[in-house]
Each structure stands twice: as structure tokens, then as C-alpha cells.
Amino acid sequence: MLTEQTRSLVKATVPVLKEHGVTLTSHFYRRMFSHNPELKHIFNQGHQASGQQQQALAGAVLGYAEHIDDPSVLAPVVMRIAHKHASLGIRAEHYPIVGGHLLASIREVLGEAASDELIAAWAAAYGQLADILIAAEAELYKDSTLADGGWSGYRPFKVMERVEESGEIASFYLVPADGGALPAFKPGQYVSVRVFLPELGLAQPRQYSLSDAPNGRYLRISVKREAGDDVRPFGTVSNHLHATLKAGAVLELSAPMGDFVLHEDRGTPVVLISAGVGQTPMMAMLQTLIAEDSPRDIVYLHAARNEAALAFADTLKTLAEPCPRLKHALFVEDGVADGRHRHAGRIERDTLAEHALTAGADYYLCGPLPFMSAQKSALLSLGVAPERVHYEVFGSDPLTV
Structure with missing residues (x-):
């Protein structure tokens, strides 16, 4: 004291x-x-x-x-x-x-x-x-x-498969190099990936959300290649992964961590709101809800800059077809509306009022910091209780201090 x-x-x-x-x-x-x-x-x-x-x-x-x-x-x-x-x-x-x-x-x-x-x-x-x-x-x-299949520190994993999800996001399906078991992580959690960067002469860690539901067979991360521009710096590790990771490659992973997780013990409706690569933890949450045949109503809203940056659109369509409890909408800033699930423009306050407001729901946000700040402010102004808004920041988090 x-x-x-x-x-x-x-x-x-x-x-x-x-x-x-x-x-x-x-x-x-x-x-x-x-x-x-x-x-x-x-x-x-x-x-x-x-x-x-x-x-x-x-x-x-x-x-x-x-x-x-x-x-x-x-x-x-x-x-x-x-x-x-x-x-x-x-x-x-x-x-x-x-x-x-x-x-x-x-x-x-x-x-x-x-x-x-x-x-x-x-x-x-x-x-x-x-x-x-x-x-x-x-x-x-x-x-x-x-935990069953758990570990401490870093553990070698092998790339089982690589899938290009969009023009800038690739998914890597990872299995333990030792052939051992995998833990049942919580949807929304992340792992640290550690790789050696010859140009820096350093091993460097980065956190990537697990983008698929726990299944005991593999862990999936979906990595955006950060090309860098006047707003965002060049992503040394993300570009290294995109350039070097093929099937059979080995990299080191931490055990799953993170407190931005789906509250599976609640019966409340779930509203998932994301932009860009912030979609990755939402996919794990959505796929978990559907795989477990949860009776909870689900709203899934996602925003992308353009069609080339839009990932998992086909996956979302496949998930939605047999699940009437799932309402979804995609917002493409430079896109064209289809009159049903795809809209041109951004997710704005009026968008949330029309598509996202659900009595007693829990709201999960992930995306660029300005996006999340705007969505959080909009939800609060629409009467959503602060304790019902949950979010994940990729990088250092100034929203919580």
C-alpha cells in the first residue's frame, strides 16, 4: 500500500x-x-x-x-x-x-x-x-x-495452407510442427507471431487475431500486407510474411491471448462491426456462433475501402445462407450497392441506427482507431450502454487510458 x-x-x-x-x-x-x-x-x-x-x-x-x-x-x-x-x-x-x-x-x-x-x-x-x-x-x-494443447513461450508452427482472401489479405492455416494438440482458445483472441528479419538483424513479434473458430485442427491468421503510405507506415513483418510464407514454412507462435473475446455465456444478441483487417476477430466470433448453432441473433457489418480490399465476402455469404438469425451488410466506400447486402459508402451513425440497433445487444468493434472511435461515439449517442460496447485495437491502445 x-x-x-x-x-x-x-x-x-x-x-x-x-x-x-x-x-x-x-x-x-x-x-x-x-x-x-x-x-x-x-x-x-x-x-x-x-x-x-x-x-x-x-x-x-x-x-x-x-x-x-x-x-x-x-x-x-x-x-x-x-x-x-x-x-x-x-x-x-x-x-x-x-x-x-x-x-x-x-x-x-x-x-x-x-x-x-x-x-x-x-x-x-x-x-x-x-x-x-x-x-x-x-x-x-x-x-x-x-490447458489441453497449451504452451508457454513460443512454439514452432508449420504453414499447412495459404489462401489469398483479397488483394491485400492472406490467410495462413497453421499446425504445430511437433504434431501436438491445439488449445480451445476464445473467439477474438490473438497470437504473437515471431519472425527473424534479416534486414534488421532482429527477431520481431507481431500480434495477429485468430480468424477462424476453434476447431482443434489448425489455427488461422489472416494478415494484411501493409504497403505503407502517408498515413500508415510500411509493415516490415506483414510484408515479410506475405513474401516468404508458403506451405511448409515454419514460424513461431505464442499461446492465444487477449481479453477482447465473445461473451459466449450470454444470451444477448451480438452485433459485430468492423473495417479493414479488423474483420479477422469478427470472423472467429461469427463462425463460432454458427458452428455452435447459437440461438442468439447476429448482426454483421463490415466496411472496406474498395472491392480489392474486401475479404471474406464469399465466406460470409456461405455462412449466412443457412442461418436466418444472421443479418449482414457490407459497405464498400468505392463500391456499388446491390440493393440487398452490399452498400456504397461508409458505416455512419444513420447506418448504425438502421442496421445495428438491437435491444440488449452486445456490440463488438474492430478496425482502424478513427473508425472505432467514431462507431463507439455513435453507438453511445444512440443510447447503447457503455458496458455493452467491446473493442480491440491493433497496436497500442489510447482508448482505454
Whole structure:
């Protein structure tokens, strides 16, 4: 338990964190990778180059300082971080390294303002948060290891089949290279894929949602090739996978993790809303509901930039034909409406009001951050309760802090 003086000192840094948080976290990452370059294999260097990770960490540190009197309000954020850490193989022994560099960075960035008392307060606060994360991650590691077909760390998988889903998304059907069993993951979860990139001289992890229902035969990931443009950076790992993964290739996978999952214990209607490659966890949820012959009503809305970017359209049609409980609509920004299930344009607030509003439903969102922010705001403005809106962010998550 932190003392009142410790909490007061941490809260006193909130104005500084608001103004200089990214400066602090940028310094922290430069310092840590300089002193401990082996950690580059764990952290996404693409997010480092874009500044995304520095901004996310600054937001997380600020959020923790603002809620230091009652950190329990951050429990959902903490669990989301714990799942990500467990998928990356972050262990208890990494926390003293990270903490040491964070405290040194506070002293170096703040200079004379970083008194010994302030550093001691942040050391105690960091220790409290580290203990919470270590305990949560230990449970996740234990659960994934003890599950039938489960494992901890990375496990070699072989590509059984590759299927081109669209002009930019390919699905990879993966089976354990050791011939062993697979766990019954929760629809919506992801795995970390780790590959060695010769051009960086580093192993790099990336998280990809499992895009098919649990079946005990294979795991499927569906990867968008990030070509890069003025808005999105070039995807080093996604392009590597598209260029090199053929049937028979081997790559390493973490055990399935993630808390953005289908609530299978509820009888509520399910509304799945996605854009782009955010469709992947939704496919796992949809296929699970149909495979289990769930009596729940389902609404499936998906948006794509153009026809070339539209994936799983035939799969969706096949799934919908024998399932009258499923209502679906595809929105193609540069497309042509067919008068039934395909519409031209985007998913807007009026679209949600017409197609998605269902009494008592649970709403699941996944896609680019601006898309999800707009959909979440629209749903709330239409009277949907906040606790009924669930979402997944691909990358660092600023929506929860």
C-alpha cells in the first residue's frame, strides 16, 4: 500500500507528464535499448519508429498517476496490458530492468525537479504496478501451459495452407510442427507471431487475431500486407510474411491471448462491426456462433475501402445462407450497392441506427482507431450502454487510458 505522501508526490507530476510525457518515454526507450539491446527482440520496432509506442506509454504513465489513489479503476487496462505482455513473453525478471530505466529517465529528463523523494515515490508506485502485472501474467502463463494443447513461450508452427482472401489479405492455416494438440482458445483472441528479419538483424513479434473458430485442427491468421503510405507506415513483418510464407514454412507462435473475446455465456444478441483487417476477430466470433448453432441473433457489418480490399465476402455469404438469425451488410466506400447486402459508402451513425440497433445487444468493434472511435461515439449517442460496447485495437491502445 502506497503512503499518502507517495501518492501526493506522484500526483504532483501529472502536469509535467501532460506536457512532457512523450519526451520522457522517448528518452526511456532510447536509454533502455542502448543499455539492454536484447530487449529489441521483444518490442515492436515499427511502433518505436512511428512514435506510437512512446505516445501509448506516456498515456499509460499519465493515467496511472492520475488514478494513483484508486488504481482499481484501471483494472481493464491492466488486464489488456497483461495479455499483451504474456503474448510477448515478458517475464518477472524484465520488470526491474524496465523500472530502473524509467526511474533514471525521470531523473535525467526532469533534472533538478526530480528530487530524491520524487524518485522514491515513483519507485514505490512502479513497484506496485509491476507486482500487479507480474501476478496477472503469472496466472495467464499458468492457464495457457495447463490447458489441453497449451504452451508457454513460443512454439514452432508449420504453414499447412495459404489462401489469398483479397488483394491485400492472406490467410495462413497453421499446425504445430511437433504434431501436438491445439488449445480451445476464445473467439477474438490473438497470437504473437515471431519472425527473424534479416534486414534488421532482429527477431520481431507481431500480434495477429485468430480468424477462424476453434476447431482443434489448425489455427488461422489472416494478415494484411501493409504497403505503407502517408498515413500508415510500411509493415516490415506483414510484408515479410506475405513474401516468404508458403506451405511448409515454419514460424513461431505464442499461446492465444487477449481479453477482447465473445461473451459466449450470454444470451444477448451480438452485433459485430468492423473495417479493414479488423474483420479477422469478427470472423472467429461469427463462425463460432454458427458452428455452435447459437440461438442468439447476429448482426454483421463490415466496411472496406474498395472491392480489392474486401475479404471474406464469399465466406460470409456461405455462412449466412443457412442461418436466418444472421443479418449482414457490407459497405464498400468505392463500391456499388446491390440493393440487398452490399452498400456504397461508409458505416455512419444513420447506418448504425438502421442496421445495428438491437435491444440488449452486445456490440463488438474492430478496425482502424478513427473508425472505432467514431462507431463507439455513435453507438453511445444512440443510447447503447457503455458496458455493452467491446473493442480491440491493433497496436497500442489510447482508448482505454
